[in-house]
Amino acid sequence: MRPTKFKRAVTEAIYHRLEGGSSALFTPRLRKRMEREWRRLAKANGDYRAGVDTYGYDGEVEVDLCYISDRWRCAFRVRWLLDGLAGGHI
Structure with missing residues (x-):
């Protein structure tokens, strides 16, 4: 998946979740592809925090x-998305 298509796909998935709940x-x-992007960003930034260590999932x-819908392109926010999806929070 090309980088621009990837960014568009993640952004569309976020907005779809916000608008339709799915x-x-x-x-x-x-x-x-998000996992691959997270590994790249985490290595570049040295940021390996888990989703629960950043925003968490206790609140809204x-x-x-x-x-984060328009600013998700950093390691800890991609990790937050991935962990939230895996845990059924998102």
Whole structure:
């Protein structure tokens, strides 16, 4: 998946989740690409924090998701998305 297509796909999946309540657009293929992007960003930034260590999932996940919808392209926010999807929070 090309970088621009990847960025568009993640952004569309976030907005779809916010508008319709479904995480269906976070397909296994997209999640795999997100994992790869997280590894690249984490290595570049030295940021390996887990999702629970950043925003967590105790509060309003939709509020956090809305906040990061236009600024998700850093290691800890990609990790937050991935951990939230894996844990059923997003």
